[in-house]
Amino acid sequence: MPSIPADRSPDSTLAFLRDGYRFVGARCDRYGTDIFQTRLLLERTICLRGRPAAVLFYDNERFVRAGAMPLRAQRTLTGRRGVQGLDGATHRDRKAMLMSIMTPTAVRQIGQLFDDEWRARIPVWERSGPVVLYDELGRMLTRTVCAWAGVPLAGTEVLRRTDELHAMIDGPAALGPRHWRGLLGRRRGEHWAGDLVERARAGTLPAPEGSALRVIADHRDERGRALPRRVAAVELLNVLRPTVAVDRFIVFAALALHDHPAWRQRAGESDEATECFVQEVRRYYPFFPMSAARVRRSFDWQGYHFPRGRRVVLDLYGTNHDHTLWPQPEQFRPERFANWRADPFGLIPQGGGEHLTGHRCAGEWITIELVKRAVINLTTAMRYDVPPQNLALSLRRMPTLPPSGFLITNVRRTA
Numbered sequence: 246m247p248s249i250p251a252d253r254s255p256d257s258t259l260a261f262l263r264d265g266y267r268f269v270g271a272r273c274d275r276y277g278t279d280i281f282q283t284r285l286l287l288e289r290t291i292c293l294r295g296r297p298a299a300v301l302f303y304d305n306e307r308f309v310r311a312g313a314m315p316l317r318a319q320r321t322l323t324g325r326r327g328v329q330g331l332d333g334a335t336h337r338d339r340k341a342m343l344m345s346i347m348t349p350t351a352v353r354q355i356g357q358l359f360d361d362e363w364r365a366r367i368p369v370w371e372r373s374g375p376v377v378l379y380d381e382l383g384r385m386l387t388r389t390v391c392a393w394a395g396v397p398l399a400g401t402e403v404l405r406r407t408d409e410l411h412a413m414i415d416g417p418a419a420l421g422p423r424h425w426r427g428l429l430g431r432r433r434g435e436h437w438a439g440d441l442v443e444r445a446r447a448g449t450l451p452a453p454e455g456s457a458l459r460v461i462a463d464h465r466d467e468r469g470r471a472l473p474r475r476v477a478a479v480e481l482l483n484v485l486r487p488t489v490a491v492d493r494f495i496v497f498a499a500l501a502l503h504d505h506p507a508w509r510q511r512a513g514e515s516d517e518a519t520e521c522f523v524q525e526v527r528r529y530y531p532f533f534p535m536s537a538a539r540v541r542r543s544f545d546w547q548g549y550h551f552p553r554g555r556r557v558v559l560d561l562y563g564t565n566h567d568h569t570l571w572p573q574p575e576q577f578r579p580e581r582f583a584n585w586r587a588d589p590f591g592l593i594p595q596g597g598g599e600h601l602t603g604h605r606c607a608g609e610w611i612t613i614e615l616v617k618r619a620v621i622n623l624t625t626a627m628r629y630d631v632p633p634q635n636l637a638l639s640l641r642r643m644p645t646l647p648p649s650g651f652l653i654t655n656v657r658r659t660a
């Protein structure tokens with residue numbers, strides 16, 4: 246049996262930080278393969294890219310998530326003992342709880358709340374000087390998701406909570422102060438969310454039926470037990486934090502409208518056009534570079550041996566830019582999604598496979614809804630200028646963002 250092509254360096258962690266989103270893809274291209282083996286964070290790791298790899302990676306019979314996520318990501322981004330690291334019946338139960346929040350009505354509701362936030366901000370932007378879209382969006386999404394999730398949020402708290410949620414998202418792949426801010430953000434965030442859960446359970450905080458806070462606070466696991474305070478806090482943050490993270494996709498959408506001005510007209514013309522545009526934003530722009538799992542029991546795949554316990558990572562960014570799946574992947578072309586047959590293993594910015602039984606992102610529908618609402622507002626509810634600024638997207642910084650945060654000026658309402 247051939248051995249998996251191996252990256253030569255003794256440990257690739259620094260190369261990963263240096264190459265960023267292109268780490269797996271560059272090596273796959275170099276070795277002419279979609280699979281290679283290396284050491285990441287001192288651990289032997291098999292790296293995979295492409296659709297067949299995604300089909301394999303999201304097979305629960307072959308992989309587990311327990312112990313797969315690096316500790317530095319758990320300490321900042323995800324927290325511990327949350328849905329991301331669960332397997333089997335425990336995962337199914339926890340995931341079903343989270344997915345029960347994501348009904349079509351609830352998805353529309355969060356979209357409407359965000360729309361209301363946006364419409365209320367336009368007159369403020371009209372009167373103000375330059376607006377940093379990223380900063381505004383973070384606060385708007387924090388207010389939106391808290392209102393939607395049944396979480397009370399005083400006006401004076403918005404900035405602090407937004408900063409904490411941002412710090413968790415920004416922390417996992419960073420060294421030094423960015424990482425420390427992530428640790429602190431998580432500590433404070435879990436304390437806050439834990440208090441909310443306790444107050445909801447005690448009846449001193451009347452979280453509405455069906456809201457994320459109510460569902461998580463009242464949940465009984467497969468053995469009839471309530472979630473421990475800390476775990477419930479992690480799951481509540483699993484709803485709040487990534488919803489705020491949608492601000493990056495919205496900044497990317499604004500960037501795409503700026504770089505492809507023909508779409509300023511087209512993107513809001515019909516629901517289909519908006520959808521194509523948003524899907525291409527999710528495919529084209531980098532967010533999470535990869536996802537990690539461990540081999541459940543040894544198996545062979547495409548002539549290669551995967552030993553039990555080996556860590557395996559799937560290149561999400563590289564699969565979304567794989568030329569065998571996406572012709573001219575480095576071009577931003579929303580048209581490619583017209584008549585697209587939804588493929589759970591092709592477009593995987595938020596993971597692949599099944600939402601309910603697998604680890605695919607619980608908030609994908611919410612994400613699409615929020616970015617669509619944003620695109621409609623950007624293209625039909627307002628006009629604005631984009632002054633000269635640094636909009637260069639670094640593929641080394643994870644997660645990335647234009648350094649200026651996308652500055653707009655001269656905002657005028659049109660609707």
Ligand code: HEM
Nearest residue numbers: 328329484487488490491532533536595596604606607608
């Ligand atoms: C900014 C947009 C978002 C991106 C790029 C994103 C990306 C991802 C990715 C890559 C995964 C991991 C897939 C895997 O394990 O292989 C994931 C999982 C998850 N996401 Fe998202 N996500 C986003 C928004 C959201 C939103 C809005 C929510 C909730 C409201 C959410 C909740 C979750 C949860 C709970 C999981 C864990 C699912 C599981 O392990 O079963 N995400 N997301």
